[in-house]
Amino acid sequence: MDIANSEKALHGDRFSVLFQFNVLLYLSGRFLLICGSQVVNVAVGWLVYEVTHSALALGLVGLAAFTPKLVLSFVSGLVADRFDRRLVCSASFVIMATVSIGLLMTATSGPVEIGSIYALFVLYGCARGFGNPAAQAMIANLVPREALGRVVGVSSSTSQMATIIGPALGGVLYVAGAWLPFAFACGAFLLAALLFLFIRSRDGAPNKAPVRFRDAFAGLSFIWQKPVILGAIxxxxxxxxxxxxxALLPIIASDILHLGPLGLGALRSAPAAGAMMLGLFLTYRPIERRAGAKLFTVTTIFGLATVVLGLSTNVYLSLAMLWLLGASDVFSVVIRQTLVQSDTPDAMRGRVAAVNSLFIGASNELGEFESGVTAALFGLVPAIIVGGAGTLLVSALWAIKFPELRKRDRLVE
Known part of the structure; x- marks a missing residue:
């Protein structure tokens, strides 16, 4: 099917976006990438804890992966805007495959060197730091603008599916042999790199103008000048x-709901299940009108669900609230990602995606830290309730502070 015919089909069938050649390649590659990453995270976690029996050592693994992303965020966005994004992604995935081989060798050779694992994860973080902005910026180059919301929705569902499958697969593979998860991840990353190379991008030729120092920070400057994007991010x-x-689910499962490891697994799966299901629903029925009002509505729902989760002592109510947290979060993600992609010129998408990716990473990492500190200081239930109430307050303040975002009607104007 040629591009012209595929675009006609896209408008005639709500699910035809799933059968576009570019979309299939992108989603398949993204699934492999996230699934492989989850497998690596689980295997490295087990390996490091088996050797050190230290929670601090586990925390340093995450720090080793996140720090390069923080340092390289502005440079990686510029690279995504200056070079072919398919090649940037593929090169990053190949480096991640190389790191997987290094981890395999570390896991199977004599005494495990923890320093080697940290060093490899720094390189792993560098590769992800370049690959993530380029992959985010590619979404808008896959299909016509009017189909962007559907692609973002199904992409979010694909990510959540990989997030559900990856950790379980990593655990099973590690039990069979400490080297198997890394061998699987290497193959997944290489196949993802190959799939991305076959994507026929809609973007134009890369910008060849001379690079200036301020170009690296142009994404941050652009976001600051766009109230809709700044407010959403x-x-x-x-x-x-x-x-x-x-982040507090292990304590909730043990001390509040009195569940074992299987119950904790069910609690952890509930948000991803909610996100995956709603993401698929938004593929069938994309957000067409009153996008800004709906964004603040789901943010309010997120805060209320957090408060109820903190008060709940019933397993089924807690599962329902966790499902609702995942569903409302992905609704917000689809709106935010579509707004950012549609309102950003293609020549700037890589740098804006890098800032967006940095904010997402920081919120996840710092959010877990904030929850842990608050729970240690004030107790588990007050920490969750205060967090949910804080979310409600932020939603109300942002609705006042960013009227352009609140009044936004269509995602793609």
Missing amino acids: SLDLFTVLLGGAT
């Missing part, structure tokens, strides 16, 4: 930062 940042109750 910062709203998500503070919502996740304050409402990071999922």
Whole structure:
């Protein structure tokens, strides 16, 4: 099917976006990438804890992966705007595959060197730091603008599916052999790199103008000057930062609901299940009108669900609230990502995506830290309730502070 015919089919069938050649390649590659990443995270976590029996050592693994992303965020966005994004993604995935081989060798050779794992994860973080902005910026190059919301919705569902499958697969593979998860991840990353190379991008030729120092910070400057984008990104940042109750699920499962490991697994799966289901629904029925009002509505629902989760002592009510947290979060993600992609010129998308990716990473990492500190200081239930109340307050303040975002009608104007 040629591009012209495929675009006609796109308008005639709500699900035809799933059968576009570019979309299929992108979603398949993204699924492999996230699934492989989850497998690596689980395997490295087990390996490091088996060797050190230290929670601090586990925390340093995450720090080793996140720090390069923080340092390289502005450079990686510029690279995504200056070079072919398919090649940037593929090169990043190949580096991640190389790191997987290094981890395999570390896991199977004599005494495991923890320093080697940290060093490899720094390189792993560098590769992800370049790959993530380029992959985010590619979404708008896959289909016509009017189909962007559907692609973002199904992409979110694909990510959640991989997030559900990946950790379980990593655990099973690790039990069979400490080297198997890394071998699987290597193959997944290489296949993802190959799939991305076959994507026929709609973007134009890369910008060849001379690079200036201020170009690296142009994405941040652009966001600051666009109230709709700034409001959407910062709203998500503070919502996740304050409402990071999922980091406390082991305590909720043990001390409040009196569940074992299987119950904890069910609790952890509930948000991803909600996100996956609603993401697929938004593919069938995309958000067409009153996008801004709906964004603040789901943010309010997120805060209320967090408060109820903190008060709940019933397993089924807690599962329902966790499902609702995942569903409302992905609704917000689809709105935010579509707004950011549609309102950003293609020549700037890489740098804006890099800032967006940095904010998302920071909110997730700092959100877990904030929840842990608040729970240690004030107790589990007050920490969750205060976080949910803070989310409600932020939603109300942002609705006043960013009227352009609140009044936004269509996602793609």
